[in-house]
Amino acid sequence: MQHASFRTPPLFASFPALIAAESTRHGGCSPAPYTSLNLGINTDDDPAHVAENRRRWLAHWHLTEQQLASSYQVHGTAVQVVTEAGRTTGFDALITNVPGLAVGVTVADCTPVLIFDTRHRAVAAIHAGWRGTVGGIVTKALHEMRTQYGTQATDCLAYVGTCIDACSFEVGAEVASQFAENRTTTDPVTGNVLVDLKQANADQLRAFGLTDAQIDVSPYSTVLNNGDYFSHRLERGLTGRMLAIIGVK
Template sequence: MTVPTLSLAYRPEIFTKFPHLIAAQSLRHGGVSPAPFTSLNLGLSSGDERKNVLENRNRFFNNLGFQPEDIALSYQVHDDKVLVATQPGNYEGYDAIVTNSPGVFVGVSIADCTPILIYDSSSNAVAAIHAGWKGTMKQIVSKTLQTMTQHFGTNPVNCFAYIGTCISECAFEVDADVADYFTSDYKRWDSEKNKFFVDLKQANFSQLLKAGIPKEQVEVSPFCTVEHNDNYFSYRKEGKKSGRMFVVIGQRTNR
């Protein structure tokens, strides 16, 4: 499977049956940022020039069909807090955002951590989740679905989900201080490298299924930010000068 090298975004197939829905994960192409942020860097805290990032955001959001002022974003802290957004804006301290308001788009920023998008086809609620190893360990996916149930009456059986491109198991090597938080289902020991390897995609996939989302209603990206670094940013591979990607989801107002 290949990603078109000049695309600004990948649009998950799992959501294409819902024409009123906009959902996407950005790629690294089509922006104005010079090396080392080449080129569609969307992260204001990455060290890139602000004017470049704002232009990149304009290009990305306009390409999807909405404006930067239509999105709710948060400064993420690798925790398990979930924001219920009723209007767009910039927030702080949340790693998941949910809404059921048409015209309000929710998104998270990633560079290796696992992005998850959820759509409730019954209530039209949506969620964007940033799940690093800490958020995964703290069950942020499960807590997001619980929040959707509490506020929107969500039944997971009606939900569709996308686990986006992140660092894959083959590249996510960690020491015991991280690996100890995960069961053997989601990690393996490599005796040659003397490291553990953790599978964040599988760990979050299991949370979605345990919450009640049918397996056939979940799409998992086959790509890896490290292995497919030509299309995706990777903090693990590129270091502090890595750009940032967005995953976003929301309902059009002109349904």
């Protein structure tokens, strides 16, 4: 489902008890350069605007901050097992099997990945920038779900969300060398190397055993569709953040 202020992955549509969505930049009260639905707590936007934006956005699912777990993200690979709402520091992936509790990550070019274990009704929200992707954060989250909840690949559905796209994510040779060759291309005009973050993260889902039929990849780009999404790189750091959440009602 597409709404002005959020998108819900089609793959999850047949599970009415599941809340899974990523925000756009529309429908908030923040002025430029955070126009308008900035959901990022750690930005220089007025905290009152961010709080109101988050209140409005979470209300679509009858949620409040008191039902959301998140973390101050550090571009690492630490996975937090969440049993209650609140905000922590140092985790870039959160997993839970508690009904009525949503987990969320904020992004503005990095890849949000949402996972639903349909059998054990467990979920994961993952923030995968290039460092997290190279560090295997999706793999680590899946292994932690297996350890905690008994999650198996056959029971999972996953959404690789809106981020910087393969034709916009230019990197240096040192970063490029850390990615699989089939996930990098060379721009014929500039000679610069480009990385496909979406597929590099989808590869980790596949390696765990998910098939392509179990994976939904966003067709949107934070750079090419900047009118609808925030891009840290394109907007030179002065921009808002999207929020991607998942939880079982």
